[in-house]
Amino acid sequence: MNAPIRRISVLIAALFTALLVAATVVQFAQVKTLGSMAANKRTLLDNYSRERGSIIVGGQPIAKSVPVDDQYRFLRTYPQGGLYSQVTGFYSYQVGAPYGLEHASDDLLSGDSDTLFVRRATDLLTGRRTAGATLELTIDPKAQKAADDALGGSKGAVVALDPKTGAILAMVSHPQYDPNPISSHDLTKAANAWEKLSSDPAKPYLNRTINQLYPPGSTFKVVTAAAALESGLLSDENSEVPGPAVLDLPLTSATLPNENRRPCGPNDKTTLIRALEISCNTAFGSLGLELGGEQLRAQAAKFGFGDSLTIPMRVSTSTVPADLNAPQAAQSAIGQYEVKSTPLQMAMVAAGIANQGRVMTPYLIDSVRSANLDIIESTPDPVELSQATSPETASTLTTMMVSVVDNGSGVRAAIPGVEVAGKTGTAQHDPKKPPHAWFISFAPAGDPQVAVAVVVEDGGVTGSEVGGGRVAAPIAKAVMQAVLQ
Amino acid sequence: MTTTVEQLMPRTRRNAELLLLILAIVIVLLAWVTTDLNRNGTVPANIIPVAGGFTVLALAVHLVLRWKAAYADPVLLPIVTVLNGLGLVMIHRLDLARGKLGTDGDAYRQIIWTALAVALAVAVIIVLRDHRLLRRYTYVSMAVGFALLLLPLVPGLGQTINGSQIWISLGPLNFQPGEFAKIALAIFFAGYLVQTRDVLSLAGKRVLGFTFPRGRDLGPILVAWLLAVLILVFQKDLGSALLFFGLFVAMLYVATERVSWIAIGLLLFGLAVAFALSAFTHFQKRVELWLDPFSPDNLERSNQLANGLWGMASGGLTGTGLGAGRPWLTSFAESDFIFSSLGEELGLFGSVGIIVLYLIFCERGIRTALGVRDGFGKLLAVGLTFSVAFQLFIVIGGVTRVIPLTGLTTPFMSLGGSSLLANWVIVALLLRISDQARRPMPEMPVGIASDDPAPAEVTQVVRMS
Numbered sequence: 029m030n031a032p033i034r035r036i037s038v039l040i041a042a043l044f045t046a047l048l049v050a051a052t053v054v055q056f057a058q059v060k061t062l063g064s065m066a067a068n069k070r071t072l073l074d075n076y077s078r079e080r081g082s083i084i085v086g087g088q089p090i091a092k093s094v095p096v097d098d099q100y101r102f103l104r105t106y107p108q109g110g111l112y113s114q115v116t117g118f119y120s121y122q123v124g125a126p127y128g129l130e131h132a133s134d135d136l137l138s139g140d141s142d143t144l145f146v147r148r149a150t151d152l153l154t155g156r157r158t159a160g161a162t163l164e165l166t167i168d169p170k171a172q173k174a175a176d177d178a179l180g181g182s183k184g185a186v187v188a189l190d191p192k193t194g195a196i197l198a199m200v201s202h203p204q205y206d207p208n209p210i211s212s213h214d215l216t217k218a219a220n221a222w223e224k225l226s227s228d229p230a231k232p233y234l235n236r237t238i239n240q241l242y243p244p245g246s247t248f249k250v251v252t253a254a255a256a257l258e259s260g261l262l263s264d265e266n267s268e269v270p271g272p273a274v275l276d277l278p279l280t281s282a283t284l285p286n287e288n289r290r291p292c293g294p295n296d297k298t299t300l301i302r303a304l305e306i307s308c309n310t311a312f313g314s315l316g317l318e319l320g321g322e323q324l325r326a327q328a329a330k331f332g333f334g335d336s337l338t339i340p341m342r343v344s345t346s347t348v349p350a351d352l353n354a355p356q357a358a359q360s361a362i363g364q365y366e367v368k369s370t371p372l373q374m375a376m377v378a379a380g381i382a383n384q385g386r387v388m389t390p391y392l393i394d395s396v397r398s399a400n401l402d403i404i405e406s407t408p409d410p411v412e413l414s415q416a417t418s419p420e421t422a423s424t425l426t427t428m429m430v431s432v433v434d435n436g437s438g439v440r441a442a443i444p445g446v447e448v449a450g451k452t453g454t455a456q457h458d459p460k461k462p463p464h465a466w467f468i469s470f471a472p473a474g475d476p477q478v479a480v481a482v483v484v485e486d487g488g489v490t491g492s493e494v495g496g497g498r499v500a501a502p503i504a505k506a507v508m509q510a511v512l513q
Numbered sequence: 514m515t516t517t518v519e520q521l522m523p524r525t526r527r528n529a530e531l532l533l534l535i536l537a538i539v540i541v542l543l544a545w546v547t548t549d550l551n552r553n554g555t556v557p558a559n560i561i562p563v564a565g566g567f568t569v570l571a572l573a574v575h576l577v578l579r580w581k582a583a584y585a586d587p588v589l590l591p592i593v594t595v596l597n598g599l600g601l602v603m604i605h606r607l608d609l610a611r612g613k614l615g616t617d618g619d620a621y622r623q624i625i626w627t628a629l630a631v632a633l634a635v636a637v638i639i640v641l642r643d644h645r646l647l648r649r650y651t652y653v654s655m656a657v658g659f660a661l662l663l664l665p666l667v668p669g670l671g672q673t674i675n676g677s678q679i680w681i682s683l684g685p686l687n688f689q690p691g692e693f694a695k696i697a698l699a700i701f702f703a704g705y706l707v708q709t710r711d712v713l714s715l716a717g718k719r720v721l722g723f724t725f726p727r728g729r730d731l732g733p734i735l736v737a738w739l740l741a742v743l744i745l746v747f748q749k750d751l752g753s754a755l756l757f758f759g760l761f762v763a764m765l766y767v768a769t770e771r772v773s774w775i776a777i778g779l780l781l782f783g784l785a786v787a788f789a790l791s792a793f794t795h796f797q798k799r800v801e802l803w804l805d806p807f808s809p810d811n812l813e814r815s816n817q818l819a820n821g822l823w824g825m826a827s828g829g830l831t832g833t834g835l836g837a838g839r840p841w842l843t844s845f846a847e848s849d850f851i852f853s854s855l856g857e858e859l860g861l862f863g864s865v866g867i868i869v870l871y872l873i874f875c876e877r878g879i880r881t882a883l884g885v886r887d888g889f890g891k892l893l894a895v896g897l898t899f900s901v902a903f904q905l906f907i908v909i910g911g912v913t914r915v916i917p918l919t920g921l922t923t924p925f926m927s928l929g930g931s932s933l934l935a936n937w938v939i940v941a942l943l944l945r946i947s948d949q950a951r952r953p954m955p956e957m958p959v960g961i962a963s964d965d966p967a968p969a970e971v972t973q974v975v976r977m978s
Contacts, residue, residue: 033895036879037875040902044872046906046915047905047915052865054822054914055864059829062823062826063827067809067816068823069842070823074827
């Protein structure tokens with residue numbers, strides 16, 4: 029019987045060989061394929077149970093992972109609740125991380141970034157799990173708080189920049205939401221929170237400072253003035269410009285009226301500085317006609333319109349349309365027609381003028397630190413985005429904007445003892461709704477520390493420039509004060 | 514024969530066994546401590562009594578072998594100790610993940626079952642002085658085997674768990690009688706085939722180079738087949754059916770040395786499977802799951818196979834480390850999928866290690882079959898070994914997607930008392946037979962031969978040549 033026993037042993041060896049091959053296929057050859065399957069809960073849990081880096085503002089975490097005793101190991105928490113909700117986004121086992129820094133800086137926060145490569149390699153040797161990097165933001169918590177308080181219950185956005193560096197000092201978008209419930213490990217709770225957030229018509233998840241395009245309205249007149257000065261059409265703030273009650277537009281029966289239906293000065297004429305102070309539509313409309321669409325567009329582009337920026341979140345591209353005809357150019361010159369801008373873009377306009385015509389590339393991340401606080405990327409050197417105007421033009425525009433606050437529509441932005449430059453705006457967007465109220469500003473005019481753009485949705489009053497001045501200017505003032513304190 | 518040399522220097526290898534056994538215990542204890550360190554950061558509080566108890570159990574078997582079966586194979590016991598221990602560690606690890614602590618834990622029950630199983634094995638080694646005594650009970654074994662197999666079908670006793678009716682419940686205990694049927698049937702097949710092998714192997718017609726049996730000699734294989742079909746139809750248990758029928762065909766082949774039996778067996782079983790596939794959606798689903806475990810529809814239906822594969826893949830080469838993976842995500846992680854669970858945390862190296870341990874176990878079983886001098890012992894040893902090997906192939910092949918998944922336990926490792934008891938009895942029988950196989954000839958107790966009721970035994974030894 030020994031011969032068949034030996035043959036049975038060969039059969040057994042064959043069966044075991046099949047098992048060894050199968051185990052090798054599953055645990056070696058197919059590891060990547062199996063690991064990357066969407067339904068593989070282990071891969072998902074692996075990502076979610078890693079110690080994710082914190083996001084820090086002014087030394088305090090606005091997002092951090094705290095160890096918990098469940099299968100996810102770390103719970104993502106947002107100690108400030110809604111205040112930074114659009115800056116951080118959320119990190120949810122249910123939904124993922126579709127918004128904010130949690131999305132844009134995921135590779136750094138999770139520890140997967142190539143800049144952490146050396147650390148990952150040493151962690152592999154020591155068997156430690158690579159922890160994510162910590163992000164320190166440029167945001168000034170006082171400015172953030174001031175912007176949030178000042179905006180109050182209104183829908184809208186406030187963004188503040190350091191004009192000299194492009195560092196973002198405040199980034200507030202209303203309405204806000206609490207990212208904590210969506211990031212909860214109670215999956216039902218998380219699903220309900222996400223359902224509520226995603227179906228909210230006010231879109232609280234949207235970061236209005238960078239991803240909502242508004243018509244900039246009269247704040248865009250600063251760009252038009254810059255184009256007129258840069259092109260040599262006008263020499264300085266005292267140059268004379270037309271200012272009729274109503275501007276006839278060529279090629280069409282439509283007209284461009286002043287809000288108050290009155291001329292901006294005697295004999296239907298005024299000066300450039302006066303036109304900006306009182307936000308004279310016909311003056312800037314006629315400048316638009318004289319400059320033409322392409323010159324407006326070119327000047328806007330120098331301020332950053334048309335650029336795709338990442339801060340590192342993707343910023344929606346602000347636009348001045350190409351191939352404008354004369355009436356469209358006139359409308360565009362006062363920030364209407366199809367001109368669209370994010371609040372950040374208009375803050376960059378203010379910051380560019382403040383910084384002698386140099387627009388700095390905006391950024392949100394000040395430094396990146398590894399889990400044991402080694403600096404991986406230190407504060408970036410300021411990067412110039414473009415020279416939007418000459419220093420002389422910037423100086424002229426500053427004089428004009430100071431005058432807007434001192435003598436014109438932006439008086440509510442005035443800070444005692446500080447020279448503030450600003451421009452109001454009231455932007456039509458829907459005939460059935462009140463216009464958006466805008467304000468852009470910077471201070472101190474002599475040595476600018478902060479540039480701000482404020483939008484209050486539906487916050488203006490139709491037919492009046494008072495919206496921007498009354499509603500938006502005080503918000504800008506509060507933010508500037510918070511930074512300057 | 515060179516028995517004279519062996520007679521002068523009988524090598525029991527018991528000291529080698531002791532060394533290996535200590536190594537086995539160290540491996541298991543290290544695995545346990547690692548698990549608790551990874552999970553809780555502490556050494557288990559009850560390490561002294563539990564580790565001590567485990568060591569005492571293993572050493573008890575060792576001492577009984579020194580006393581009652583000094584020439585038994587020295588490798589079997591250490592291997593089984595490692596396998597049983599690693600199974601316990603994984604069950605304990607899953608307890609920790611599920612918060613089932615102390616006496617609520619599955620590990621607690623499994624430890625008790627291990628103790629009972631070891632006691633049973635020791636009893637078998639002590640009581641059964643010679644495996645040939647079992648031949649007396651050939652037909653008793655048949656009756657017991659068949660009864661055990663069909664027991665789950667008795668109304669009120671049978672329990673359907675996971676679609677297969679292979680359990681019986683006795684009060685609070687659920688029992689898989691099939692595990693014991695395996696042993697009873699191996700004894701029956703061995704006793705029966707030793708008697709009838711002449712007829713089954715010599716008579717017949719030659720067709721195409723194969724000698725095919727006469728029609729009337731087909732009786733036994735048809736009975737076995739019918740039994741397998743009954744299990745298939747009424748218990749919906751492809752795994753058990755395959756195991757029993759495979760066991761019978763393999764032993765038939767060893768007894769008769771005729772390849773034609775294997776051909777007939779494959780044909781018959783193929784027919785049964787084809788029938789089962791066309792008649793029962795239960796089997797169709799299993800095949801679909803096997804072919805594409807990752808399609809959304811199939812994941813909806815049952816994600817355990819996919820989860821087991823994902824778990825093993827997440828372990829990769831080196832594994833997550835004991836206590837650091839997520840084996841509990843797979844359903845039946847402590848029973849059908851305990852191999853996946855261990856693969857996840859010990860990696861491919863661990864999986865290969867475990868498979869190789871089983872391979873060595875089977876190799877020692879085969880060596881025992883080759884070495885033992887009587888035909889009954891040969892058949893019994895090869896039958897028991899093959900049953901372990903084949904069962905392992907069916908269950909691990911199922912979780913690694915070599916074949917469709919069918920519910921069988923992983924010998925020595927899976928959670929479950931019946932499986933542990935039965936497999937420890939198999940080890941005891943193999944140890945007993947291997948003692949006969951390795952014992953120097955003249956030392957063989959002469960009294961046994963006269964004890965033996967079957968006079969055929971004597972002629973058989975002659976026939977072996």
